[in-house]
Amino acid sequence: MSVALELFAQQGADPTAGLTAIGRGIVYGAAAIGPGIGIGIVVGNAITAMARQPEAAGMVRTTMFLGIAFTEALALFGFVLSFIVSG
Amino acid sequence: MILSSLLALEFPPVSHVTEWPNFIGDGLFGVNKVVLLMWISVALVFGFFFIAGRQRKLVPTGVQNVAESVNDFVRESVVLQTMGPEGLKYMPLLVMMFTFIFVGNVWEIIPVAQMPVNGRIALPAYMGVLVWVLFNVIGIRSQGFFGYFKSVLFPPGVPKLLYILVTPIEFVSTLVVRPFSLAVRLFANMLAGHLLLVSFIVITAAVFSLGPQLVIWPVAFGLLVGLYGFELLVAVLQAFIFTILTAVYIAGAMHPEH
Numbered sequence: 001m002s003v004a005l006e007l008f009a010q011q012g013a014d015p016t017a018g019l020t021a022i023g024r025g026i027v028y029g030a031a032a033i034g035p036g037i038g039i040g041i042v043v044g045n046a047i048t049a050m051a052r053q054p055e056a057a058g059m060v061r062t063t064m065f066l067g068i069a070f071t072e073a074l075a076l077f078g079f080v081l082s083f084i085v086s087g
Numbered sequence: 088m089i090l091s092s093l094l095a096l097e098f099p100p101v102s103h104v105t106e107w108p109n110f111i112g113d114g115l116f117g118v119n120k121v122v123l124l125m126w127i128s129v130a131l132v133f134g135f136f137f138i139a140g141r142q143r144k145l146v147p148t149g150v151q152n153v154a155e156s157v158n159d160f161v162r163e164s165v166v167l168q169t170m171g172p173e174g175l176k177y178m179p180l181l182v183m184m185f186t187f188i189f190v191g192n193v194w195e196i197i198p199v200a201q202m203p204v205n206g207r208i209a210l211p212a213y214m215g216v217l218v219w220v221l222f223n224v225i226g227i228r229s230q231g232f233f234g235y236f237k238s239v240l241f242p243p244g245v246p247k248l249l250y251i252l253v254t255p256i257e258f259v260s261t262l263v264v265r266p267f268s269l270a271v272r273l274f275a276n277m278l279a280g281h282l283l284l285v286s287f288i289v290i291t292a293a294v295f296s297l298g299p300q301l302v303i304w305p306v307a308f309g310l311l312v313g314l315y316g317f318e319l320l321v322a323v324l325q326a327f328i329f330t331i332l333t334a335v336y337i338a339g340a341m342h343p344e345h
Contacts, residue, residue, distance in 0.1 A: 058164070058168075059168065062164060062169075065324070065328055066331065066335065069328045069332060073268045073271070073272050076272055076276065079278075079279060080274075080275055
């Protein structure tokens with residue numbers, strides 16, 4: 001790390017340039033992990049429920065969209081935060 | 088210059104992906120393409136329901152048919168699923184909300200427009216605050232001021248000691264995060280879709296300009312066409328989710344939890 005910083009300093013380059021982009025990527029990437037798993041669980045269980053009781057499919061589908069919406073909100077917060085992160 | 092940027096005929100600079108230049112006025116009250124599209128969507132929704140409801144027939148035809156099916160969809164899969172028959176008095180609000188958000192979203196995939204109105208935070212934020220005021224007023228009116236806040240902040244069936252933990256969580260999740268998450272969900276979905284389409288359009292154009300004989304550009308173009316269909320799905324789904332969450336919040340405010 002210090003070697004890289006010295007190299008940057010010798011060439012007169014800004015060692016922090018581009019760190020913002022990396023930070024943005026990490027913010028959104030990390031925020032998408034949990035909701036990704038969560039949406040998988042929600043939809044998987046909804047499909048199980050629909051397969052077991054096809055006559056309740058309408059109600060399950062509505063509840064499934066609600067669950068997706070609540071879970072997905074976390075990932076979208078990360079999406080918005082990644083725009084707010086600045087160097 | 089203005090006309091071609093308005094109609095998306097020429098390739099705009101990358102800063103115009105979400106920030107359109109004003110063409111009337113400037114500053115805070117300038118009118119740019121997003122504002123213009125918002126006015127057009129208001130006029131479209133109003134005109135659609137005005138024409139559909141002008142001559143009400145028992146057996147609907149034409150425009151009335153479309154309006155009736157929108158009405159039916161909101162009634163069957165939003166209102167009756169969440170609020171039950173007593174929620175039918177909020178039908179006008181929810182139908183207008185669904186239609187307006189859908190029209191605002193679907194500008195994203197219409198050539199010449201190519202910009203979702205809800206891809207800017209202003210309109211979703213306004214609608215989020217509107218829903219927040221609405222469900223709080225409905226809750227206070229149907230349960231009384233103290234009754235409503237008691238049922239929100241102190242949900243029954245919780246051990247007394249846990250209220251130290253539950254009350255702040257309920258306060259934040261019900262009264263602070265709800266309008267924010269409603270607005271951000273709609274905004275971020277539309278903005279993400281817009282950026283996705285922009286990226287694929289740029290990729291297709293760049294690869295095509297490298298050489299039309301390249302094998303890869305039909306792949307990029309095919310993906311772009313597929314994404315247009317996907318964004319139509321997202322436009323409908325986000326309008327549906329916004330409407331159904333509004334209905335759920337109103338239903339939760341009308342009746343205390345048991």
